[in-house]
Amino acid sequence: MKDQSTSTAAALRRLWPYIKPVRTPLLLSMSATFGAMLCGLGIPLITQRIVDGPIAHRDLAALPWLVLLVGVLGCTEAALFYTRRRLIARPAAAVEAHLRADIYRKLQRLPVSFHDRYQSGQLLSRASTDVGTVRRWVAFAVIFLVVNTSIVVVGIGVLFWLAPALGIVALCYTLPLVLMSYLFESRFKVVARRAQDQAGDLTTRVEESVLGIRVLKAFGRGPELSRRFAAEARELRNTEMAKFRIFALLWAVLIVLPELGIAGQLAIGTIGIADGTTTIGTLVAAIAVSAYLRWPVDSIGWLLAETNQTSAATERIFEVLDAPVTITDPESPVPLTTPVVGHVRFEDVRFAYPGADREVLRGIDLDLRPGETVALVGSTGSGKTTLTALVPRLYDVTSGRVTIDGVDVRDLRLDVLRGTIGAAFEEPVLFSASVRENVALGSADVDDSRVREALRVARAEEFVEALPWGLETRIGEQGMSLSGGQRQRLALARAVVGHPAVLVLDDPLSALDVHTEAEVEGALRRVLHGVTALVVAHRPSTVQLADRVAMLVDGRIAATGTHRELLAENAEYRRLLSTMEEEEEVAAR
Numbered sequence: 001m002k003d004q005s006t007s008t009a010a011a012l013r014r015l016w017p018y019i020k021p022v023r024t025p026l027l028l029s030m031s032a033t034f035g036a037m038l039c040g041l042g043i044p045l046i047t048q049r050i051v052d053g054p055i056a057h058r059d060l061a062a063l064p065w066l067v068l069l070v071g072v073l074g075c076t077e078a079a080l081f082y083t084r085r086r087l088i089a090r091p092a093a094a095v096e097a098h099l100r101a102d103i104y105r106k107l108q109r110l111p112v113s114f115h116d117r118y119q120s121g122q123l124l125s126r127a128s129t130d131v132g133t134v135r136r137w138v139a140f141a142v143i144f145l146v147v148n149t150s151i152v153v154v155g156i157g158v159l160f161w162l163a164p165a166l167g168i169v170a171l172c173y174t175l176p177l178v179l180m181s182y183l184f185e186s187r188f189k190v191v192a193r194r195a196q197d198q199a200g201d202l203t204t205r206v207e208e209s210v211l212g213i214r215v216l217k218a219f220g221r222g223p224e225l226s227r228r229f230a231a232e233a234r235e236l237r238n239t240e241m242a243k244f245r246i247f248a249l250l251w252a253v254l255i256v257l258p259e260l261g262i263a264g265q266l267a268i269g270t271i272g273i274a275d276g277t278t279t280i281g282t283l284v285a286a287i288a289v290s291a292y293l294r295w296p297v298d299s300i301g302w303l304l305a306e307t308n309q310t311s312a313a314t315e316r317i318f319e320v321l322d323a324p325v326t327i328t329d330p331e332s333p334v335p336l337t338t339p340v341v342g343h344v345r346f347e348d349v350r351f352a353y354p355g356a357d358r359e360v361l362r363g364i365d366l367d368l369r370p371g372e373t374v375a376l377v378g379s380t381g382s383g384k385t386t387l388t389a390l391v392p393r394l395y396d397v398t399s400g401r402v403t404i405d406g407v408d409v410r411d412l413r414l415d416v417l418r419g420t421i422g423a424a425f426e427e428p429v430l431f432s433a434s435v436r437e438n439v440a441l442g443s444a445d446v447d448d449s450r451v452r453e454a455l456r457v458a459r460a461e462e463f464v465e466a467l468p469w470g471l472e473t474r475i476g477e478q479g480m481s482l483s484g485g486q487r488q489r490l491a492l493a494r495a496v497v498g499h500p501a502v503l504v505l506d507d508p509l510s511a512l513d514v515h516t517e518a519e520v521e522g523a524l525r526r527v528l529h530g531v532t533a534l535v536v537a538h539r540p541s542t543v544q545l546a547d548r549v550a551m552l553v554d555g556r557i558a559a560t561g562t563h564r565e566l567l568a569e570n571a572e573y574r575r576l577l578s579t580m581e582e583e584e585e586v587a588a589r
């Protein structure tokens with residue numbers, strides 16, 4: 001139990017940098033709550049005075065003052081509770097906003113290898129559900145945990161002051177109750193974490209199904225996926241049920257023990273009255289105090305469970321915030337001489353994905369002369385995409401180096417490197433934003449004329465102008481649907497908008513029909529003009545656009561040369577090309 005409370009406390013301590021800036025309103029809110037609860041606790045004591053004074057002596061002289069005092073205490077209690085709410089809203093929202101911003105910023109900085117490891121649903125639930133859990137804890141649970149525990153201590157002190165025997169009875173049920181709630185909350189923490197993970201998995205499943213709805217429909221996999229989803233949802237339900245069972249047991253204990261305690265106090269108090277050692281007013285006050293303490297005592301178990309859930313959420317949030325950012329700016333960046341020439345070299349480059357025991361690239365030497373377009377071909381899984389990803393440092397080489405104009409890409413500031421390179425990927429991702437924003441994403445500080453120029457180069461200007469709001473038309477998931485070719489051309493425009501010296505393109509012609517391919521090919525021809533480009537080619541037509549071809553076999557460059565040279569001299573290249581042609585024919589059918 002000790003270990004667990006230590007780890008809960010350690011996890012929650014991590015929140016201190018977020019809570020520190022709002023500690024003053026938080027403490028004021030806590031004090032207001034404590035003051036309000038003290039007012040509530042004062043009312044039974046006045047009741048004692050009324051019972052033992054005006055009622056016992058049938059003398060109403062003091063009654064108006066005592067009643068007025070009850071009224072004043074009641075109003076103060078209400079005013080303080082109001083103040084608590086007013087004070088806490090802003091700091092709790094600030095903690096939530098600060099955490100969320102940090103997670104988002106960190107997710108942007110984390111390398112692609114981190115995102116490979118985590119499912120997007122898991123990350124989404126950390127940035128939304130877990131952060132929400134922390135906000136609720138700051139706004140409510142932590143305040144009431146401190147205040148209610150203090151009020152229980154003060155209340156039991158009052159009972160001892162009224163009649164020690166009644167105080168002992170209260171202690172007898174309060175201590176086991178707190179102990180039991182500790183036991184239950186430790187079980188609850190494990191189940192709560194499992195439920196959070198399962199909810200994350202379920203979110204991923206929904207997200208994937210929505211994003212891949214075309215594939216699922218095309219292959220008629222909907223019913224099967226629904227069955228799998230139902231099975232996972234059932235698992236989550238079972239975990240939630242286990243959570244509720246633990247909670248139900250906790251509540252049963254929370255109810256039965258105080259009731260038994262009040263029964264004991266009634267018995268002992270009544271005997272005291274019969275003996276003349278206690279007054280009726282004292283017994284009434286003691287029962288009222290015990291009744292008033294019911295909620296604070298009952299709530300401790302629940303608040304501890306909330307605290308545990310928050311600690312689990314905090315651990316998950318910090319798994320992201322603590323993840324190492326492995327691809328960073330160098331300590332002493334080397335500048336690129338301007339204008340950038342765009343001479344790209346791969347020198348004995350080796351690469352293995354993190355955690356993989358097999359190297360994907362095993363000693364790549366490739367020289368891309370300034371302004372040259374090199375097509376990268378190779379059988380599926382030979383490492384073409386991986387090789388292109390090393391240029392903008394989406395991954396870092398395991399050994400060897402990639403240079404631009406003689407400078408190792410790891411010695412360049414990341415913004416300089418990525419400003420020098422334009423990239424487009426096999427799947428042209430569009431964001432829910434206007435055409436202009438989607439294209440301008442390719443470079444910082446581009447104006448409309450640059451966006452239009454990029455659209456012109458990528459042969460996208462005409463269809464963009466035909467969109468209902470032109471450049472302002474919202475596209476992406478929540479906007480207008482575009483055809484495959486239109487998406488590819490926007491992705492190309494995005495790649496060239498910053499006038500990059502180097503382009504890395506992961507087959508921008510794949511997955512296009514013949515007509516669209518011709519359109520994008522035209523665009524590509526213009527895009528490639530005057531820049532150094534490394535283009536992954538899955539189709540013979542892409543190969544034709546290149547000055548030179550490099551063939552990847554088994555993690556090494558097996559041959560380089562012009563398309564004609566390789567066709568004439570290299571049997572393996574001929575074989576590869578005919579496979580590519582066959583695949584293209586199958587795709588066209």
Ligand SMILES: Nc1ncnc2c1ncn2[C@@H]1O[C@H](COP(=O)(O)OP(=O)(O)OP(=O)(O)O)[C@@H](O)[C@H]1O
Binds near residue numbers: 356384385387
């Ligand atoms: N994120 C990743 N983590 C671990 N292994 C990966 C990752 N991405 C790719 N791989 C593996 O690295 C190898 C090379 O993949 P890569 O995508 O670079 O090949 P490719 O030549 O571009 O293939 P294709 O022509 O099918 O697009 C494959 O065996 C693949 O399974």
